[in-house]
Amino acid sequence: MSITEIAHPLVKHKIGLMREADISTKKFRELTAEIARLLAYEACQDFPLETVTIPGWDGPVEVQRIKGKKVTVVPILRAGLGMLDGVLDMIPSAKVSVAGIARNEETLRPEPYFEKFVGHLAERMAIIIDPMLATGGSMAATVDMLKRKGCTHIKALVLVAAPEGIALMAEQHPDVDIYTASIDSHLNEVGYIIPGLGDAGDKIFGTKHG
Numbered sequence: 001m002s003i004t005e006i007a008h009p010l011v012k013h014k015i016g017l018m019r020e021a022d023i024s025t026k027k028f029r030e031l032t033a034e035i036a037r038l039l040a041y042e043a044c045q046d047f048p049l050e051t052v053t054i055p056g057w058d059g060p061v062e063v064q065r066i067k068g069k070k071v072t073v074v075p076i077l078r079a080g081l082g083m084l085d086g087v088l089d090m091i092p093s094a095k096v097s098v099a100g101i102a103r104n105e106e107t108l109r110p111e112p113y114f115e116k117f118v119g120h121l122a123e124r125m126a127i128i129i130d131p132m133l134a135t136g137g138s139m140a141a142t143v144d145m146l147k148r149k150g151c152t153h154i155k156a157l158v159l160v161a162a163p164e165g166i167a168l169m170a171e172q173h174p175d176v177d178i179y180t181a182s183i184d185s186h187l188n189e190v191g192y193i194i195p196g197l198g199d200a201g202d203k204i205f206g207t208k209h210g
C-alpha cells in the first residue's frame with residue numbers, strides 16, 4: 001500500500017482553513033470539494049496515455065488521451081458525497097457507485113447498510129472517496145464490498161488520515177493506494193481524529209456542530 005500526503009501549498013492552506021472551530025457549513029462544503037479536486041488530480045497522475053490522430057483545425061493532428069480502464073467513483077455515505085462533485089469535475093465521465101456504511105459510535109465498527117455499484121467492476125478502477133480515515137473500518141469494509149464484486153484496482157481519497165486507519169489498510173488491503181491532504185496525529189478515546197476536522201458528515205450536511 002502507498003500513502004501519499006499531498007505537499008502542495010494549496011492543499012495545506014485549504015486543509016488548515018477546514019480546521020477552524022466555527023467554520024460554516026457553506027465554507028466546509030466548498031473546501032471539501034476544492035481539496036477533493038486536488039486529490040483527484042494527484043491520483044490520476046499514473047493514468048496511461050495513448051496517442052491518436054484526430055481532425056484538427058489545420059488537418060490531422062496527433063493528440064494524447066487517457067487509455068485503458070474506466071473509472072467508478074465510490075462515495076461512502078454520507079460524508080463522501082461532499083467530495084463527489086469535486087472529483088467528477090476532474091473525471092467527468094466516471095460512473096458513480098455508492099457504498100452506505102455507518103460507523104457504530106460505540107463499537108467504532110463499520111455497519112454496511114446500502115450498496116449500489118455499477119457493473120463490470122473487474123474492468124474498472126474504483127476511486128473511493130470519504131473525508132475521514134479514522135480507524136479505517138469504513139474504508140476497509142468498502143474495499144471488501146468492491147473486491148467481492150471483482151474489482152481489483154482501487155484507490156482511496158481522504159481529506160484527513162489517522163495513523164491507525166493507515167495501519168489497518170496496510171494490513172488488510174495493501175494493494176490500495178491512499179491519497180490524503182493530511183496525516184494527522186492520532187485518534188482520541190472516542191475514535192475521532194486529532195487534530196482532525198470534527199464530524200465531517202455533520203459539518204457537510206449541517207446536522208450539528210462539533
Ligand SMILES: O=P(O)(O)OC[C@H]1O[C@H](OP(=O)(O)OP(=O)(O)O)[C@H](O)[C@@H]1O
Pocket residue numbers: 076077078079080101102103104108110130131132133134135136137138139165191200201202
Ligand atoms: O475510519 P472509521 O473509524 O470507520 O471512521 C470514518 C468514517 O466515519 C464517518 O462516517 P459516519 O459513519 O460518521 O457517517 P456519516 O458520513 O453519515 O457522518 C466518516 O465519514 C467515515 O466514513
Ligand SMILES: O=c1cc[nH]c(=O)[nH]1
Pocket residue numbers: 132134191192193194196197198199200201
Ligand atoms: O474524526 C472523525 C472520525 C470519524 N468521523 C468523522 O467525521 N470524524
Ligand SMILES: [Mg+2]
Pocket residue numbers: 079199200201202
Ligand atoms: Mg459522521
